[in-house]
Amino acid sequence: MTSIQRIGILTSGGDCPGLNAVIRAVVKCANRRGWDVIGIPYSTDGFMQVADGQYDPEHLLLTDHGYDIPGILQGLDVLQFLSGTILGSLSKSRFDGPDQVSKILAGYEKLNLDALIAIGGDGSLDIIYDLAQRGGWNLIGIPKTIDNDVPFTEKSIGFNTAVQTVNSALYDLTFTAASHDRVMVVEVMGRDAGHLALHGGIAGGADVILIPELVPNLSPLVITQICQHIADLRQRGRKFALVVVAEGVHGEDGKPQHLIGEALATAIADRSRTLCQTGDTAYCDMDRVETRAMVLGHIQRSGIPTASDRLLASAFGRKAVDLIAEGRYNRLVVWEAGRVRSKDLSDVIATVRECHLRGICPSPVETDSTMVKVARSLGIYVGDPDTLPDPKAVMQEVAAIAQPSY
Numbered sequence: 001m002t003s004i005q006r007i008g009i010l011t012s013g014g015d016c017p018g019l020n021a022v023i024r025a026v027v028k029c030a031n032r033r034g035w036d037v038i039g040i041p042y043s044t045d046g047f048m049q050v051a052d053g054q055y056d057p058e059h060l061l062l063t064d065h066g067y068d069i070p071g072i073l074q075g076l077d078v079l080q081f082l083s084g085t086i087l088g089s090l091s092k093s094r095f096d097g098p099d100q101v102s103k104i105l106a107g108y109e110k111l112n113l114d115a116l117i118a119i120g121g122d123g124s125l126d127i128i129y130d131l132a133q134r135g136g137w138n139l140i141g142i143p144k145t146i147d148n149d150v151p152f153t154e155k156s157i158g159f160n161t162a163v164q165t166v167n168s169a170l171y172d173l174t175f176t177a178a179s180h181d182r183v184m185v186v187e188v189m190g191r192d193a194g195h196l197a198l199h200g201g202i203a204g205g206a207d208v209i210l211i212p213e214l215v216p217n218l219s220p221l222v223i224t225q226i227c228q229h230i231a232d233l234r235q236r237g238r239k240f241a242l243v244v245v246a247e248g249v250h251g252e253d254g255k256p257q258h259l260i261g262e263a264l265a266t267a268i269a270d271r272s273r274t275l276c277q278t279g280d281t282a283y284c285d286m287d288r289v290e291t292r293a294m295v296l297g298h299i300q301r302s303g304i305p306t307a308s309d310r311l312l313a314s315a316f317g318r319k320a321v322d323l324i325a326e327g328r329y330n331r332l333v334v335w336e337a338g339r340v341r342s343k344d345l346s347d348v349i350a351t352v353r354e355c356h357l358r359g360i361c362p363s364p365v366e367t368d369s370t371m372v373k374v375a376r377s378l379g380i381y382v383g384d385p386d387t388l389p390d391p392k393a394v395m396q397e398v399a400a401i402a403q404p405s406y
Helices: 019-032 045-051 098-111 122-135 159-180 195-203 220-235 260-276 297-301 307-325 345-358 370-377 391-402
Strands: 006-011 036-039 115-120 139-143 182-188 208-210 241-246 290-295 331-336 339-344
Touching: 006 019, 006 098, 019 036, 019 115, 019 307, 045 098, 098 122, 115 122, 115 307, 122 139, 122 345, 139 307, 139 345, 159 182, 159 195, 159 241, 159 290, 159 297, 159 307, 182 195, 182 260, 195 208, 195 241, 195 370, 208 220, 220 241, 220 260, 241 260, 260 290, 307 331, 307 339, 331 345, 339 345
Parallel strands: 006 036, 006 115, 115 139, 139 331, 182 241, 182 290, 208 241
Antiparallel strands: 331 339
16 A cells, blocks of 8 residues: 555536536545645646646645635535535547647646545546556546536546536426416436436426437427427426427437527427328317427536435545555446445446547437436426327328428
C-alpha cells in the first residue's frame, strides 16, 4: 500500500447538481487522513494551464470547509447545496494533437499527485482514462450525468435532481394546460437514453412519455396512437394532456431531429385535424386541440441538489478516497443493489467504446423495467401498440383521407 500525501480532483463534461457535494466529501474524507487535495480547474485543460505556469499548484489546494465567507457567521458549510462546479468543467471529444496530450501529462507531473479522482460521464471518463493509461496515473472515476447512462451503475450524480426539475416543470405546466385545454409537449434531455424522461414523466403526471428505447422515431402509427390516447382522455373529461419526449427520439425519417418536441407538437396537431375528418365521434373535437411545445434545456442541469443526490455524492466521495487508501486504482465507483461498490474501469470503458462504435446507448432503459411497467399500469402511453385498441382501423381511415383525389 502506497503512502498517499496529495491527490487531485476534477470535474469533466456537462455540469449537473451534486458535483460540489462530491468535491466536499472527497476533501473532508481526504483531509481526515492527512492528505492534501488539489482542485484541477476546467478539467484536463487545467493540467495544460499548470504546465504553462498560469496556476501556482499551492493556490489550487482545497479546504474542507468550502468557503471563507466574510462576516461573523464563520464556518458555514454551503458547498453541498450549490449546483454547478466550483472547479469549472469542459466538454471536449478529444484533443487536437500530441502536443496537447504531452502538455496535459506534464501538468499532471508538475502537480506531484499520488492519485486523481475524475468526476464525469461516459464520454469524459473515456478521455481521462486514455490519458491515465498514457501517463501511468492512479485513477478513480465517479459517475455523474443527468442522463443516468453510465454503464455498471444504477445511479449517477445529478440524475435525481434533474428528475425533480422535470417533475416540477410538469406540475407547473399542468395548470396552464388545463386552463386552455391544451396539449403541452415537453422535451427533456437524456441524450440517447430515456431514464430522465421516464422517471420525470411518471413523477410529473404525464399522459404520454416517449423514450428512444420504446419509440425510436415519430412514426405515423405512434402519432396516431398518441392522438387516440388524447381523444380518450378528452372523452373521459380530461381536456388537456402532458406529453414528455426525450431528446433521443428521432424524427419520422429515423434521423436525429433538432427540437423534437416542436416536431411532435406539430405532428399531433396535424394528425388531430386529419382524424377529425374520419367522422368518428371520438375525434369530433380533435381539430380544436391546441398544442404547445417547451424545451426545458439547461435548467435540467441546475437547481439545488436533492437530498438523494447529496447523499449519493457523499457516499461516492468517501468510497473514492477509500479506494485510494487501499491502493485499488483504475476503478469506477458505482451504486449497485443498494450499496456503493466499484468496477474495473477497463471493463467500463471497453463497454462505453463498443457501444459508441455501434451507435447505441451504453446504459439504456430496459424495455421491461419496473418503471416501464409502472407507466403502462398507470395508463401512460409509452409507445406500446398493445396499450390502445385497434389502431389499424384508424390508420386505414387516415391513409384513405391522405390519398390524393384526381
